[in-house]
Amino acid sequence: MKLFKNATFYTMEEENKKTNMVLTDKGVIIATGNDCLSYEPNEIVDLNGSYVFPGFTDAHMHLIGYGRKLLANVIKTNDVINEIKNFYNSEDLFVEGYFDSGLTKDDLDVISSDYMIILRHNDYHSFTVNSKVLEKIRFEHKTGILLEEDAKKVLPIWSNYSKELLEKMTNKAILSLYKYGITGVHTDDLSYFNSYQETLGILNEITKEYPFRINMLIHYDVFDEYIANYNIDNKYLKDIQVKLFYDGTISSKTALLKENYKNLNTNGLRMDSEKIFLEKIKKIRDNKHSVAIHTIGDLALSEVTNILIKYKNDNEMIDRIVHASLADMETINKLSKSNIALDIQPLFIESDKEIISENINHNPLIYPFKEYSDHCIILNGSSDAPVENPNPLLGIYHMGISRYESIKAYTVNPGITINDNIGMIKVGYKADFSAFSKDLMTISLEQLKENEVYATIIDEKIVYRNEEE
Numbered sequence: 043m044k045l046f047k048n049a050t051f052y053t054m055e056e057e058n059k060k061t062n063m064v065l066t067d068k069g070v071i072i073a074t075g076n077d078c079l080s081y082e083p084n085e086i087v088d089l090n091g092s093y094v095f096p097g098f099t100d101a102h103m104h105l106i107g108y109g110r111k112l113l114a115n116v117i118k119t120n121d122v123i124n125e126i127k128n129f130y131n132s133e134d135l136f137v138e139g140y141f142d143s144g145l146t147k148d149d150l151d152v153i154s155s156d157y158m159i160i161l162r163h164n165d166y167h168s169f170t171v172n173s174k175v176l177e178k179i180r181f182e183h184k185t186g187i188l189l190e191e192d193a194k195k196v197l198p199i200w201s202n203y204s205k206e207l208l209e210k211m212t213n214k215a216i217l218s219l220y221k222y223g224i225t226g227v228h229t230d231d232l233s234y235f236n237s238y239q240e241t242l243g244i245l246n247e248i249t250k251e252y253p254f255r256i257n258m259l260i261h262y263d264v265f266d267e268y269i270a271n272y273n274i275d276n277k278y279l280k281d282i283q284v285k286l287f288y289d290g291t292i293s294s295k296t297a298l299l300k301e302n303y304k305n306l307n308t309n310g311l312r313m314d315s316e317k318i319f320l321e322k323i324k325k326i327r328d329n330k331h332s333v334a335i336h337t338i339g340d341l342a343l344s345e346v347t348n349i350l351i352k353y354k355n356d357n358e359m360i361d362r363i364v365h366a367s368l369a370d371m372e373t374i375n376k377l378s379k380s381n382i383a384l385d386i387q388p389l390f391i392e393s394d395k396e397i398i399s400e401n402i403n404h405n406p407l408i409y410p411f412k413e414y415s416d417h418c419i420i421l422n423g424s425s426d427a428p429v430e431n432p433n434p435l436l437g438i439y440h441m442g443i444s445r446y447e448s449i450k451a452y453t454v455n456p457g458i459t460i461n462d463n464i465g466m467i468k469v470g471y472k473a474d475f476s477a478f479s480k481d482l483m484t485i486s487l488e489q490l491k492e493n494e495v496y497a498t499i500i501d502e503k504i505v506y507r508n509e510e511e
């Protein structure tokens with residue numbers, strides 16, 4: 043038994059409910075407050091006057107992809123060509139963090155036509171490549187700017203790593219997330235690298251050394267393999283919703299809108315025909331699973347909401363919509379009466395501002411977190427890392443809703459969404475805590491940007507402690 047004390051614990055059961063100590067046993071909270079005094083703990087953890095919350099979860103990200111970005115060449119300025127020249131080392135060059143500025147294969151061929159150069163666009167749906175890559179994938183293309191289906195041809199090259207490197211990426215990602223006070227993720231990884239089995243094996247193994255809650259979305263592409271072959275017995279790993287794509291992204295002009303894109307004769311696209319999409323939903327329901335659907339445009343959100351209401355979910359785990367970037371009031375009203383969670387990425391507000399104003403003609407509600415929250419829709423805070431920085435305090439900063447509701451989006455709500463006893467400091471709940479040196483409930487918005495994590499605790503173990511404190 044461990045007694046955690048000398049801290050203010052926000053239980054998150056209701057606003058401002060606090061306690062002064064927490065007792066855990068075998069990774070589970072068994073008493074709080076004065077009830078702890080009737081036990082004799084064998085270990086006492088002094089939390090140094092910090093402010094403790096249930097462990098923070100990033101409810102939508104790509105764990106291994108985040109680790110890859112931590113190890114990768116990342117474009118950081120507008121001087122893209124010069125940055126690429128600096129990275130270039132007479133070998134194949136893979137670059138992340140590129141915002142499409144119209145560079146073509148010809149621009150990249152100037153740097154090298156002997157080695158592959160691949161720029162992954164920051165929307166993670168597209169690539170710009172040089173001629174060498176087109177030659178390798180045996181694909182003729184005028185510009186080398188490959189969107190959606192064309193971009194998929196590059197994935198076998200982009201995502202082929204040694205097992206050691208994948209392990210290193212995963213490890214790097216977890217250690218980095220500890221520093222942000224993150225104790226777990228809902229992550230979409232299983233279909234992007236060498237194989238489903240190998241990726242699953244890596245995630246399973248890493249938690250033996252580094253405790254971390256890895257809740258895995260099952261990408262539809264590996265759903266058959268998963269059905270045939272999933273027998274993991276690991277308290278840190280959990281299989282959650284099945285991930286599907288309904289539309290694309292705004293920057294690729296593939297997000298499905300109610301009206302055409304500015305100066306274009308298209309309103310985006312559906313990744314699947316209605317028939318195929320509904321077949322997928324039916325198959326998932328037949329296998330007793332819930333869904334997580336990538337949905338960005340306002341028309342996409344309206345259609346997906348209608349589909350999920352029509353194809354009712356009787357499973358214990360609720361359905362979720364990933365992104366929900368553009369919306370209309372009619373759909374928000376429907377969502378408010380449904381039991382569908384939204385996985386939102388508050389940092390997208392800043393990074394998508396220009397892309398949206400440049401490309402969209404009509405006036406949908408844009409990242410309407412306030413409206414979602416006011417309509418009591420379950421909101422999950424997330425970063426879509428590697429797309430955005432996974433620091434949850436930055437997410438809270440940008441969310442624009444009450445502090446309590448924002449913190450719920452990183453604690454209580456992700457727990458509800460995966461039907462787990464996690465995300466509150468409450469008897470019977472898992473002993474995961476995020477401790478901060480300042481009081482997140484009362485500090486100013488600006489202070490959120492600086493606040494340091496004091497300690498990260500998973501399964502009652504301190505996995506990270508800020509030594510500077």
Ligand SMILES: [Zn+2]
Nearest residue numbers: 102103230426
């Ligand atoms: Zn994602």
